[in-house]
Amino acid sequence: MIERLEPVRAAEQFINLHYPHCQAALLAGSVVRKEATAASDLDIVIFDQTIKSSYRSSHVEDGWPIEVFVHSMESYKEFFQSDCVRGRPSMPNMVAEGLILKDHGELNAIRKEAQALLDKGPDPWDKETLKLKRYFLTDALEDLTGSTSRQEDLFIASTLLIQLSDFILRTNHQWSGDSKWLMRALKRFDPGLAAELAGAFDLFFRNGEKEAIVELTERILNPYGGLLFDGFSIGKPSS
Template identity: 55%
Template structure:
């Protein structure tokens, strides 16, 4: 497709801003092209700050040889996204702002970048003991289902659920940001490369061979510092 015939990312992003947001107060190019991780299917992530916009929005384009995702904010709406990302422990917008290359700046970008950097440095809110116990219970429940299941199709989906639950548990109990999709493994790698390789190997062996032992051992090891599997005495909403 034509939009895969990509030229220079920064040039394309600046042309895009000039054409579509000529009067904006500031703009940043973020995403995989900035981190040096672009692939043939990568797009351009562009954050626009325009105080004439009443509300924030997201829109997709194909322009200047690229697929482009643009995230438009006025000079206050981005703060709500920072706050929401902090609460869900997935710092998508702060990370884009922090890593972003400046495409245009009328003197507002430095302060917004400082806000993003401070939030990223603080890390996500610490889980309460009640939250840890609740997550521990749901991991236990999924693990028991996994151990007892003999239906291959069901095992696949249980394994997927376990991978999500366990990765979240490891990261959040260690005050680390989490992620979605490819950002799950990136978050794990940033925290602990050795554990991440064990995690990947355990699930890879199961998907290839059906052997469950390494996943079971991995989950047991994760839960061990918190007393192991947790079922008896769990209550919610009582």
């Protein structure tokens, strides 16, 4: 087993070797939040005015898997915006929470910009988006209740879990997330509801019981008009 350098030292060594002339650099991710596991990597954000376009690359050095996110002093703004539009502010989070490893004076303003976006929260869904999300949840729930194939059930339930989690967060003006970040966002918003959601789907994946999922999905949708199928359309011209 390769012995790892201490994470901050490994990140500094990586930056000095690959980006010695960058204007600023941050170490973000689980090692900064003190949540690192044996499988954790180093997330490094680089600001380098000499690059022509943003990019992301992966490396293994000093025993660490390393994900590096490289931006110019202007290109990061596009990523801030796109992350916020999709409701998953990955880059603003990394910049706001990251440990500064190098700074020529530019980072303070960028970090304030990131934090302001996080504090503002995502834009609310408009009426058409809300209808679309209700319809897709209804469709997935009906697929699950009507399915007689355990193999297909697994995929339907997985889709429904992600869609329902996202719906809960976005309708409550909360940032969403991907993968493990979705559950972490739910726990921050409402630990009790997060536990109920996990319990309902755990019960299904263990025993095939669907009733708790059905009850929870219907309850979450009810304040927004409930299940939606009859009369829904996409792209139909108005008469």
